[in-house]
Amino acid sequence: MAVATCRPLTPVPEAVAEHAPDLALTDIPGYFSWTLTTTGPLPDAASPERLHEYAVTAVQDWAKPVRDIIGGADAAMTFPVTITSARPVDPWDDPVVTLLGDAVHTMSPGRGDGAGIALRDAHLLGDLLTSDLTVAEAKTAYEHQMLDYGFAAVEASRNRPFGFFGKSARPGSPDGRARRRPDDRRSVVVTLTDEGRMLLPKIPPVFGQTAALLTAGISPDELQTTHRALLRMRENLASGRR
């Protein structure tokens, strides 16, 4: 079972107005969600209420906090998600058709990689199309790279869907706890020991105290302005590198 919470740092309409005023994005409020994974068939009449009941039954012997999360959820908001993994493909011959994101390398969301890789596709293709290459050359170069890192990510998501926290991430690292991501060699994934995992609950309060210390006497408006300025600096830095 996995739980996730989403709380936008900046309200969605405000962020859209600032970063992408031409887009119409749905203003989704913050939420807390749970996901229960099963490999068996789902109940026949899979109405939201029936799915919720199924989940409640599945965790009836689990720890109370888990039962509370699922039992206290809004049953009508329960929905099934079928997870599929793309099979590797070779580059294709059509000179003017290419694919990005889930259209070519859909993968398990366990590692939280799909959207990042889709954006990487868009970035790479954009760069190549605006380079000195012809459209056909750009398309070929894009597919060559994208199929490589895209399907490495699909494989990782299938073999180690929760690899960031799994012991399977050990091999290849000097201390047995760090390795390079197969789909992005610039990133090093560090996994936690059992001892490290025990310490996890103690970290948020320390962050909270540090944040309180750092921001003492600074108003929310001033913090918001600082946050925007830092984001702008990061964007400036990124556009300067291109």
Ligand SMILES: Cc1cc2nc3c(=O)[nH]c(=O)nc-3n(C[C@H](O)[C@H](O)[C@H](O)COP(=O)(O)OP(=O)(O)OC[C@H]3O[C@@H](n4cnc5c(N)ncnc54)[C@H](O)[C@@H]3O)c2cc1C
């Ligand atoms: C439950 C779940 C959790 C996930 N969690 C994460 C996560 O934490 N981190 C992460 O990085 N990734 C996550 N992913 C994966 C991520 O959502 C996808 O990899 C990503 O959205 C792919 O982007 P995309 O633009 O390729 O496709 P999509 O986001 O699917 O966009 C395709 C769009 O095309 C539209 N469309 C389809 N057909 C047509 C048509 N004929 N005409 C017009 N429009 C059409 C669709 O409505 C859709 O809006 C998750 C996926 C799932 C299912």
